[in-house]
Amino acid sequence: MKLLLHIGTEKTGTTALQNWLHVNDKALVSHGIWFSETLDRTTNRKIATYARGFDIPDESFAAYGLTSPERHTAFRAEVEAGLAREVAAARKKRVGHFVISSEHCHSRLLSPEAVADLAGLLGRHFDEIEVVCVLRPQVDLWLSTLSTTVRAGGKIQPDAKGPFPKNPYFNYLELARLWQGAFPQLTLVPYKRVRSTIDWFCDRFGLTAGDFAVIPKVNSALDVHTIALVNNLDRPMAIEGRLNQNRSLFIEELSGGEPLKLGIEKARAIQKRFAGSNRELCEMFPVLTPEMLEPDWSRYDDSDNFDLLAPVPWNAKLSEVVVRLNVEAWIQRAKARLAEAELAALRGEREAAAALWKRAEGCLDAADQGIAWKGLEDMAPRVRRLRAQVKPR
Template sequence: MRAIVHIGTEKTGTTSIQKLLYVNRRKFRGAGYHFIQSAGKQNNRALPAYCINDDKFDDFYRHQGILTLEQRQEYKAGFLREFEAELASLPRGVHTVLISSEHFHSRIRTEEEMDNVHALLSPYFEDIRILCYLREQVTTCASYYSTHLKSGGMESFDVFMQRCAPGNYYFNYHTMLANWERCFGRDALEVALFDKQHFLNGDLLDDFTARIDPSLVGKVNKNFQSENESLTPAGQAFALAVNRAFPIRTASVEEGAIRDKCRKLINQRSRGKGQLPSLESQHELFDAFRESNELLREKFFPDEGPLFREPSKPPPAPLELDDTLIEMLMAVLKIVKKEGRGVLDARQYSEACGRIIASLIESTAGSDADTPGRSITLSEADARLLRRAAVKLGHRDLPAAIKLLRMAHEIDPSLSGVGVKLEEFQRRLDEGVEKSRYMIAYFFDGPDLESWEEERRDALVSRLQEWVHTLELAEGSPMQALREPCRFEPGGAQTSPGTTARSYTMILAASLEEAREAAQRCPFLDFGVAVEVYSLNALARQAPAQ
């Protein structure tokens, strides 16, 4: 029996292809092709999940409550039985099994994992074809940002785009395909470009169908609606804000339900094309892949010119705090208020709303919040919420805090304290408050960060990068390591120190309160690492005696 394994890559119309296979599974069966179902009805994700290393975290297992190695081994044994039973039940007329999952691209990253794929499939199929589409790397990464947010991601767009580098297996198609070639052979790989100019009839689904069986082109049903997973820049900004307010790894089940309700509203209102880097950044990233893409062209497309077109599309206009955005903000905050009853106390509710507003302000940096003539009807409660968020922001982001106070004043000019705070914040901004140095120290009770499990370490590092971007660093690297501590007692005796800091960050802040607030937002706290804050003051030097 033969197998055709469609591996994506991600962001190349895989959802539409999988829906085509599922909707037309009887039509394909009649022609001798069976779309595997035991691995997932449309996305056969169980197959790549089966093949990833046991020490690697994967949300496929987490979503099914499979958290331990024993549970994973039990699941894998059950899946293998179902997979074998499905293959054994196929009628004689079936000569080819169709498998599709873009997670073969995103999850299978090492030689060992690729060996696992080969070991799983080769006993059942004497001929295995690997089919994939390739999309230009910069647009792939930008498109994947919406998926990142829908999965609970908390990285800003700029930070997320740093992943787009030749050293990243996910984006280096030459390295990725070399791994597949190593196990399955060059002749087994069918590589296509994700570009309308290269599709049969200019249509992805016709092109894919022809690669399965040219005689089926025009005979399969393509009249179905494929979900658009992309979010507009505004939708991305709101998804990021909600994720930061209710982190997927630390939020309770009830808080997760609030996040999901907010996401549903965002998805309904904000479908469309998302952010793009500046044209200059697009060209820099594009140039970084020239060498590996040329090697790819020489191997798989020797008669083609350059595989991908040079970037030419400018990014969308920056977000502004206009009426539409404010209306959406209030709709999201009302969901938090309604669904948070009995779940969030007053402090938690205020903090969640503050995080959402602060994140949105960050995403709309540079917009003018006091544009007159708003048509949105906001309540006094909304104004009070904006005032509370502004006071919190005033410790670290005066321009953003001033914007929120102006919005609150516009909603309710009589709201107590707004005018006074506006004057104070504007004065501090104009005068430039002198800031002092503070040290944030980190105390690990367990092993060093380098020895953590890769997925856990990557999750922490991602959040730390986001956090550091909110700080004003006093000097040097964002984080300095403290190694091999040694303590000397009076008299010169050397002893082992007690609990000591493993690393630290030096920051500038207007007050100890501001430094403490920054430390309380440190992601280390969610990973069992204690944090301490110190004010650094030079000791007064005594004048010499005359």
């Protein structure tokens, strides 16, 4: 069985492809294609976390509860066992291709040791491995990733300089050398020539896209005013190794507006930084030409609105308001779960009551996290009183 390992890059239709693979997984099996489930749907994130050392954690460590070397080791063992079981199940179905799709492989696995570690795991299970990476012109990629940065809790500076070749995330020549060192069969696909990664996948396997379920558009870019708003808030993804439960802002529900724009002069200057490494890459992979890695310059003009991202002097107060609202929401949720638990207990439904008390505790833990984070001690007594109502299980 052959493995197709799709490693990104981000902002080349990866989320759409993953959702499409997920929605159509059963239909794809009938065509001899298996999309990994044990590595987490839809992003197969576990495969990148597996190969990332405990000494260089990212936000996925908090999501998976990897707070100690022992937990990290146990997680790796679970991934190995789960993948082995899933590969065995796929072989029973007699599929010819196994697909893993995770753009985090490109963005998180940056050392030869990490990529070799991944190759060691996958090499035990597959007869042949092809790594596929879709490449987008660097300035286009950078501009598109800014929405992702904001969603993840990062900030975009009004004087952002853009990427440089020393950044391995944007240096495709170094990316190719890194991955081809462990996976000789490396396929690079110019996004400018395919646009739809789903269509590329269908062409790759001789499928007709119209025969499969259609997915809605996802992961659209945030407008400049939403980015400016979030820029002025303190919204880290994790606090002290735990997922931040008090960062909700309804970003996706806000109405759209003016897009973030980069002036053509600055855009050309950023892309020029990669001209040399892109030429070398095309020499390594003759299927590519430098033109394939150049942006469509008609999409850029003289307008630039990065100045709208400047911080406001009252951003700390704005952040506190948002966290207070989140803490208040957790308190109200805890009250509701406690009332439901009491009713369940009165009905003699002990297991249901215990589950509801546990959910109430989770709400109160999230409230306490926000209180400690922003020093909202005036709200703490309310949480303590509610916690006293949780019955032992």
